[in-house]
Amino acid sequence: MDSFSFECVRIVFGCGSLERLSDEVKMLKGRRVAVVTDRALRETGEKVCEILNRSGLNCELWSGVTAEPEIDVVKEFVSQFDFDTVVGVGGGSTLDVAKLAAVTGKDGDPERLVGRDVSGRKAKLILVPTTAGTGSEVTKLAVFKIPGREVKYVFDSPSLYADVAIVDPVLTVSAPPEVTASSGIDAICHAIEAYTSRYASPISDVLAEKAIKTGSNALREAFANGDNLKARTGMSYAALLAGIAFNNAGTGLGHALGYAHSHIHNLPHGASVGVTMPYVLQYNAISDLKKHARIARLLGSNVRHTRDAAFQAGLEFANLLRDLNMPLKLSDLGAGEEDVSDIVERIFLSEKHVSRNPRTVRKEDMFELVRKAVYGLLSAENN
Ligand SMILES: [Fe+2]
Incomplete structure (x- = not known):
């Protein structure tokens, strides 16, 4: 270790x-x-x-x-x-x-x-x-x-x-469903990005895993019924653990990309990071198949084969967004082909986030990733 x-x-x-x-x-x-x-x-x-x-x-x-x-x-x-x-x-x-x-x-x-x-x-x-x-x-x-x-x-x-x-x-308890969803997704992204960060440690990993699992269940329940105090408690706990994890390990491309397109739609921070997170998970999967397979399973997948499960992580995250009525692609938020290169440029303004990402963030790859995020091209395969 x-x-x-x-x-x-x-x-x-x-x-x-x-x-x-x-x-x-x-x-x-x-x-x-x-x-x-x-x-x-x-x-x-x-x-x-x-x-x-x-x-x-x-x-x-x-x-x-x-x-x-x-x-x-x-x-x-x-x-x-x-x-x-x-x-x-x-x-x-x-x-x-x-x-x-x-x-x-x-x-x-x-x-x-x-x-x-x-x-x-x-x-x-x-x-x-x-x-x-x-x-x-x-x-x-x-x-x-x-x-x-x-x-x-x-x-x-x-x-x-x-x-x-x-x-x-x-x-x-008084937070409306949209606020619950957006803040909760922010917390789960913190946990996922801390878990896969180049600066992850055994302690931040334990906290992040717990936050992803507890958070993804509690968030659905708290969104469905804001008065469910057990779900609210689970979500507060998950957000706390995710906060401690990312305070130590940092966040990566998920947040860099979330900031990079936020000026187009003005969604709340969590929803902005969340909408492109499935594509980030797909891009990052090969950097650590085991960890991405673990993320997929913590989010609910029962796929056994490690590589298949790793490429399932993005789809499982998209399922979570769907259950929370959150957007799944940038074209639904007003972005089009003409925005792609601007978004790509803006990713690199978040230098620290980019440097912590588990897979090297290459400009040519980002054009492809952002295009997928605009048109909603997500699959369980490395394509
Ligand atoms: Fe955040």
């Missing part, structure tokens, strides 16, 4: 675990808590403040985060109050805002962190996800739109780790 290192934040998991928030703040010796969330979650934010107030902690709520925010939103948030602890409550974007706010502290300027090593922290950081998908609560990444830059900027630093992630599946 090769040597490896592995990182993970403190986690509190389970239905009702939000009630542990005050104890966690006190353990961190926090006194002035700033809770950040988005407008749609204002009520949840108020409930969080209530929990803190009940324990005698000072709490201020700010619900100004917008979808896929620009970095300015962090500045706006940290100018509001004096705080020693930040609690982020929401989806990936909100948790990313909380991460940068904990680094800059009151009146800090996050734009000064762009292009530099992010180090040190001004406040304690607690992250509470309300969707099962991004895994942001356990990663050291924060993704932002920066004015003047075409590709989103990724802050990557151990300073962005939460002091504790509180994962309460009850908070995900």
